[in-house]
Amino acid sequence: MTAQVLKPRKEVSFLLDERKRKILAAVIDAYIVTGEPVGSKAIASLPDIRVSPATIRNDMAVLEQLGYLEQPHTSAGRIPTYSGYRLYIDELMNAKSLSDEEKQMLDEYLDVDVPTADALIESASKALSELTHCATVVKNVSPKFSVITKVEVIPTGRRMYVLLMITSSGNIRNKVCRLEFDLTNEQMEFFSRYMAENLQGVSIDELSEETVEKLVAAMGTYMVTLTPLLKGVCELAEGFKDNEIKVSGEKNLLARQDINNAQIAKFLENKNEVVKNMLDDSFGDLQVLFGEDGGFIIENSSMIVSKIKKGGKTAGSLGVIGPMRLDYAKVIPYIEYLTGRITELISEDDDEDDEDQLQRKGES
Amino acid sequence: MTAQVLKPRKEVSFLLDERKRKILAAVIDAYIVTGEPVGSKAIASLPDIRVSPATIRNDMAVLEQLGYLEQPHTSAGRIPTYSGYRLYIDELMNAKSLSDEEKQMLDEYLDVDVPTADALIESASKALSELTHCATVVKNVSPKFSVITKVEVIPTGRRMYVLLMITSSGNIRNKVCRLEFDLTNEQMEFFSRYMAENLQGVSIDELSEETVEKLVAAMGTYMVTLTPLLKGVCELAEGFKDNEIKVSGEKNLLARQDINNAQIAKFLENKNEVVKNMLDDSFGDLQVLFGEDGGFIIENSSMIVSKIKKGGKTAGSLGVIGPMRLDYAKVIPYIEYLTGRITELISEDDDEDDEDQLQRKGES
DNA sequence: TGTTAGCACTCTTTTTCTTTGAGTGCTAAT
DNA sequence: ATTAGCACTCAAAGAAAAAGAGTGCTAACA
Numbered sequence: 001m002t003a004q005v006l007k008p009r010k011e012v013s014f015l016l017d018e019r020k021r022k023i024l025a026a027v028i029d030a031y032i033v034t035g036e037p038v039g040s041k042a043i044a045s046l047p048d049i050r051v052s053p054a055t056i057r058n059d060m061a062v063l064e065q066l067g068y069l070e071q072p073h074t075s076a077g078r079i080p081t082y083s084g085y086r087l088y089i090d091e092l093m094n095a096k097s098l099s100d101e102e103k104q105m106l107d108e109y110l111d112v113d114v115p116t117a118d119a120l121i122e123s124a125s126k127a128l129s130e131l132t133h134c135a136t137v138v139k140n141v142s143p144k145f146s147v148i149t150k151v152e153v154i155p156t157g158r159r160m161y162v163l164l165m166i167t168s169s170g171n172i173r174n175k176v177c178r179l180e181f182d183l184t185n186e187q188m189e190f191f192s193r194y195m196a197e198n199l200q201g202v203s204i205d206e207l208s209e210e211t212v213e214k215l216v217a218a219m220g221t222y223m224v225t226l227t228p229l230l231k232g233v234c235e236l237a238e239g240f241k242d243n244e245i246k247v248s249g250e251k252n253l254l255a256r257q258d259i260n261n262a263q264i265a266k267f268l269e270n271k272n273e274v275v276k277n278m279l280d281d282s283f284g285d286l287q288v289l290f291g292e293d294g295g296f297i298i299e300n301s302s303m304i305v306s307k308i309k310k311g312g313k314t315a316g317s318l319g320v321i322g323p324m325r326l327d328y329a330k331v332i333p334y335i336e337y338l339t340g341r342i343t344e345l346i347s348e349d350d351d352e353d354d355e356d357q358l359q360r361k362g363e364s
Numbered sequence: 365m366t367a368q369v370l371k372p373r374k375e376v377s378f379l380l381d382e383r384k385r386k387i388l389a390a391v392i393d394a395y396i397v398t399g400e401p402v403g404s405k406a407i408a409s410l411p412d413i414r415v416s417p418a419t420i421r422n423d424m425a426v427l428e429q430l431g432y433l434e435q436p437h438t439s440a441g442r443i444p445t446y447s448g449y450r451l452y453i454d455e456l457m458n459a460k461s462l463s464d465e466e467k468q469m470l471d472e473y474l475d476v477d478v479p480t481a482d483a484l485i486e487s488a489s490k491a492l493s494e495l496t497h498c499a500t501v502v503k504n505v506s507p508k509f510s511v512i513t514k515v516e517v518i519p520t521g522r523r524m525y526v527l528l529m530i531t532s533s534g535n536i537r538n539k540v541c542r543l544e545f546d547l548t549n550e551q552m553e554f555f556s557r558y559m560a561e562n563l564q565g566v567s568i569d570e571l572s573e574e575t576v577e578k579l580v581a582a583m584g585t586y587m588v589t590l591t592p593l594l595k596g597v598c599e600l601a602e603g604f605k606d607n608e609i610k611v612s613g614e615k616n617l618l619a620r621q622d623i624n625n626a627q628i629a630k631f632l633e634n635k636n637e638v639v640k641n642m643l644d645d646s647f648g649d650l651q652v653l654f655g656e657d658g659g660f661i662i663e664n665s666s667m668i669v670s671k672i673k674k675g676g677k678t679a680g681s682l683g684v685i686g687p688m689r690l691d692y693a694k695v696i697p698y699i700e701y702l703t704g705r706i707t708e709l710i711s712e713d714d715d716e717d718d719e720d721q722l723q724r725k726g727e728s
Numbered sequence: 729t730g731t732t733a734g735c736a737c738t739c740t741t742t743t744t745c746t747t748t749g750a751g752t753g754c755t756a757a758t
Numbered sequence: 759a760t761t762a763g764c765a766c767t768c769a770a771a772g773a774a775a776a777a778g779a780g781t782g783c784t785a786a787c788a
Contacts, residue, residue, distance in 0.1 A: 039780055052732050057781065075780050116540060119654045139366040156513055156530045164528065164538070166520045174528070178709060185422055240535055254618065266617040333737045405753055421752065439751050439768045535762050 011019075020059045022049065024068055025092040027060070030326040035258060080289050085302070085324065089288055093329045098337055105123030106131075106337055108344070116170040117142055117346050123351050124318055124338045130251030132331050133324035136249050137305065137327065139279050142169045143240040144205045151195040151233060153188060163229060166182040167204060173239050177232045183225065191226055199233070203307065207237040245279075246319070247271045248286065256323055257302045259301055279305060279317055286336060290324065300324045304332060306339040310346045314323040318342070369474040380430075381406045382630060386413065387695045389434055389456040391424070392444045396689045399622065401441030410414070446654050449666070449688065453652055457693045462701055470495075470701055474709070480534035481506050481679065481710050485672065488682055488702045493613035497696050498686035499643070500613050501669065503643050506533045506679050508569045515559035515597060517552060527593060531568060537603050541596045547589065556589055558583065572599040609643075620687055623665055625690040631661040643669060643681055650700060654688065664688045670703040674710045683708070 016024070026046055030038045040053040060078055065070045068084035071077070080088065081133070098106075109127030111119060112127055118140055125136040146169035154162045163175045183191075185197060198215055199207070212234045216227055253264050267274060275299055291301040299323070305319030318339050319330060380388070387622050390410055394402045404417040404424060413420070424442055427433045432448035434443070444452065463471075473491030475483060481707060482504055489500040510533035518526045523546055527539045547555075562579055563571070576598045580591055617628050631638060638661055655665040662685070669683030 037780090041780080045395050053780095054732050054734095054782095057700075057732085058459075058731085061782080071781085073739060074782095075737085075778090077780065113542075114376055150518065152518060154528070154530070156531075156536075157534070160534065162528075162530060162536055164518070166518070166526060170521070170524065172520075172526055172540065174536045174538060176534055176536065178477075242428060251632050254629045261618050264619045268615055342676065402752090405751080414759050416753095418753095418763095419759085421759090435752085437768060438753095439749090439766085441751065524740080 007009055015320075016063075019051070021092060021099060022062060023056055024063055024084065027063075027069060027078055028092070031079055032327060033088060035325055037072055037079050039077035042077070043108075044205055047283050056310050073327075077234070085290065086288075089328050089332070094351070095329050095333050098333050103337065106334065107341065109343060110338070112345065117308075117310075117342070118169075120345060121316055121318055122341055124342060125248060127338065128334065129252065131334060132320055132322065132326075133252045133255075134249065134320035134326070134331070135247055135253050137275055137303065137317075137319050137321055138246045138307075139275070139317040140244055140246075140315075142310070143244070144314070145169070145203070145313065146171070147203045147206070148199045148237075151192075151199055153183075153191055153229060154185070155188070157189050158182060162230065163232045164234060165209070165233065165240075167240065173238065175232050175236050175239075177229060179228055182224065187225055190222055191229060194222075194232070200297075202242045203239055206312075207234070209234060211326060245272050245275045247275065253301070253321065253323075258323055258325070259298060263298045282345060286339075288332075291296075295353045302326060304335055306335045308339050308346070309343045315343075315346065325337060366635065376516065380427075383415070383641060384427060384651060385456060386531050387420055387454060388427055391433060392448060392452045393429075396444055399689055400697060401436055403441035406441070415706050416456065418559065442495075449654065450652075453692050454463070458579070459693050459697050463695050464706050466699065470698065471705065474702070474705060476709065479675075481672075481706070482533070482535060484706055484709060485680055485682055488574075488706060489610070489612060491696065491702065493616065494683070494686055496684055496686065496690075496700060497616045498613065498617075498684035498690070498695070499611055500682070501639055501686050502610045502612075503639070503669075503681040504608055504610075505673075507531060507534070507535055507608070507676070509567070509679065510535070510569045511565050512571070512601075515563055516591060516616055517547075517559075519547070519552070519556055522546060525593065527596045527600060529597065529604075535604065537600050539600050539603075541592055541597050543589075543592055545589065551586060551589055554586055555593060558586075559597070568601055568604045571598070573651075576582050584691050609636050611639065615667070617662075617685065621690070622655075622687055627662045650696070650703075652692075652696075666690060668699055670699045672703050672710070673707045679707075679710065685709075 007197060023043060024041050026049065027038045040056040043049055043056050044051070044053040060069060063084075064071065064078065067081055068079050068087060069078040072079060073268075107245060109123055109130075111123040121138055121140060125138045128134070129136045146167040148165060149168050150164070150166040152164040152166075154164065156162050156176070159179045161177045161179060161183070163177055164172065164176070166172050188208070194215075202211070212230055216223060216230055219230075220225060247268070250264065250268060251290060252257055254261060286306040289303045289305075291298045291303075300323065301321060302324050303319060303321045305317045307314050307318040319335055320326075322331070387407060390407050391402045391414065395407060404420040406421050407413055408415070408417040424433060427448075428435065431445055432443040432451060434445050436443065439463075470491060473487055475487035478574070480495060489502045492498070493500045501609060506554050510531040512529060514528070514530040516528040516530075518528065520526050520540070523543045525547070527541055528536065528537050529538070549563055556578075566575070576594055580587060580594055583594075594669060606687045610630070614628065614632060617623055618625060623653065650670040653667045653669075655662045655667075664687065665685060666688050667683060667685045668683045668690075671678050672680040672682060681701055684690075686695070
């Protein structure tokens with residue numbers, strides 16, 4: 001089990017009285033700040049803890065037995081285990097709710113005027129990276145759900161053509177094709193018509209090699225000349241599918257020396273597969289994954305991701321990769337707010353469209 | 365002075381007799397391999413050195429006085445200084461000339477079928493990154509020299525339009541514009557014509573805000589509606605100019621622990637400006653720059669860049685950023701070969717075009 | 729019974745001192 | 759001009775000692 005949801009799990013709670021929970025929270029709070037093992041004295045000196053170090057030591061011993069804390073060595077303080085962090089995130093930490101100023105600040109980061117959901121998510125990713133000093137991870141599955149709106153071919157030089165594909169989600173991709181011969185006007189017109197008739201409205205996800213082969217076969221006399229173009233169309237569609245996951249702000253991880261740089265390098269090399277595997281599972285809206293615990297590559301790091309929805313379906317994810325000792329109480333609300341806001345903004349668009357369409361019908 | 369050319373400089377040579385030069389070269393060779401200070405014994409044990417350690421010590425003392433070597437501390441061996449590396453690269457090292465196998469291998473990396481110079485350079489950059497285990501740096505100035513071939517506007521949804529710009533160098537960029545109103549067919553046709561008449565053949569570099577403002581002013585009744593599109597055109601052109609410099613394979617630097625990771629992170633943050641400054645100067649065809657010596661950011665690293673030409677002008681640069689103790693004798697020939705090859709391939713294209721054009725004239 | 733003061737004990741960290749050895753620079757001999 | 763020999767330097771490695779943070783346990787206490 002690598003994933004966690006924010007909703008409280010009551011299972012274990014009854015084993016821990018209020019004081020132990022408080023102490024565990026305090027240890028993790030302190031560890032997140034200092035990065036050093038936390039001793040009983042330090043906890044005892046906190047204002048809302050009113051018991052002696054000895055009592056705290058006893059409780060800590062219990063917490064260790066339950067697997068929430070561990071000692072690097074006999075005479076050191078305690079540090080949280082993965083389970084400790086889990087419990088902390090699920091039940092213990094007090095997630096600060098955002099102030100109006102914070103909300104406004106985050107809103108300002110969001111580039112509301114941009115036309116595509118992609119760009120919106122991109123700006124949120126930048127915000128996260130700057131505000132949390134973490135690497136950010138973005139998964140955009142909207143291309144999968146979207147359909148082809150338009151396929152154009154534009155001559156751009158002798159035997160050179162630009163293929164253009166536009167999707168309903170507003171994404172565009174182009175590709176240069178070098179053909180063996182120049183196309184006649186008639187051939188180009190046929191191609192445009194053929195594409196419009198056969199590919200418009202087709203989902204990116206459906207556009208397999210087979211579909212294209214059928215199209216090629218049905219092309220008759222144009223087959224020989226136009227096949228390379230169709231191959232290009234295929235590659236464009238593939239491109240939409242591929243470029244789903246983006247990791248950025250990696251430099252934020254490099255700066256930290258509690259994270260092994262070699263591991264980061266390794267992670268960056270196959271980030272796409274790794275992250276894809278992580279996010280494919282249909283966990284809750286917000287999940288927190290820990291490094292090296294279930295296949296995630298970077299030890300001593302955690303990944304927090306939250307889903308963006310559109311019309312009930314998951315349209316993407318946004319999150320951060322940071323150190324294990326991350327200020328979860330601050331970062332998680334940020335991520336929740338941003339993904340929530342994006343979800344809102346995306347659906348607003350829809351509403352607006354619907355209204356407009358009604359208006360139009362009225363007009364006509 | 366931060367730049368170096370490969371051509372020998374004779375200025376200082378007369379101060380160094382053949383043996384001292386040999387010893388300096390041997391020290392640097394050894395240091396490049398081991399990374400440890402090199403002592404007189406190690407040098408004396410080399411087959412083609414036929415003097416005693418004591419003699420070598422004397423010579424090394426001289427080399428140190430001349431500023432080519434230095435001692436980390438009194439009782440350690442010698443390591444090269446920046447000037448030492450300079451002399452080594454300029455005169456001392458024996459650059460291995462490439463074997464036929466190596467040439468073939470490099471040729472295979474080059475994606476000859478790709479249509480744009482960009483992609484060609486890109487594949488060379490990948491080759492360098494894999495073969496030298498360095499970060500690579502690419503500067504592509506071809507967009508600057510190229511002219512606009514085509515500007516298209518394609519409707520892609522209500523009030524949504526895709527602007528497309530294609531340049532003579534085969535580069536394409538697109539941008540989504542959201543307008544306040546839908547365009548009529550007539551407006552779109554006007555725009556296409558207007559663009560064709562006024563922007564086709566205009567150099568990317570010339571397309572300033574002013575030019576566009578003039579165009580806007582001359583647009584008459586269409587002004588209000590079409591201004592946002594022209595603004596988009598402007599941004600597209602800017603995009604071509606901006607995206608000149610690409611650094612990739614940074615992970616190769618991260619793996620090394622003789623290079624400070626924090627410095628790498630810092631460098632990556634403003635790589636564009638840094639590299640731009642480095643390459644703007646019109647030095648020789650191949651230059652070697654050293655870190656922290658003249659403004660380059662990463663200490664203990666070096667940057668080797670070679671120019672790619674087209675029609676006598678510089679069309680771009682390609683090179684690597686690696687550790688100071690780099691196998692220059694191997695890497696420099698690689699870079700020289702690749703940039704040479706690309707220069708050839710780019711001009712071949714031209715020749716072919718010219719021939720064809722002649723043929724065509726004959727036909728008509 | 730839960731809490732706490734006290735204390736012995738453990739184990740890392742820091743410091744100090746010693747040893748080792750690679751490598752030099754100088755001198756005198758070749 | 760080159761080299762063997764030797765005293766000297768200094769980082770690195772090792773050993774020993776001291777410091778200190780923190781624990782676990784016991785016994786006292788409310």
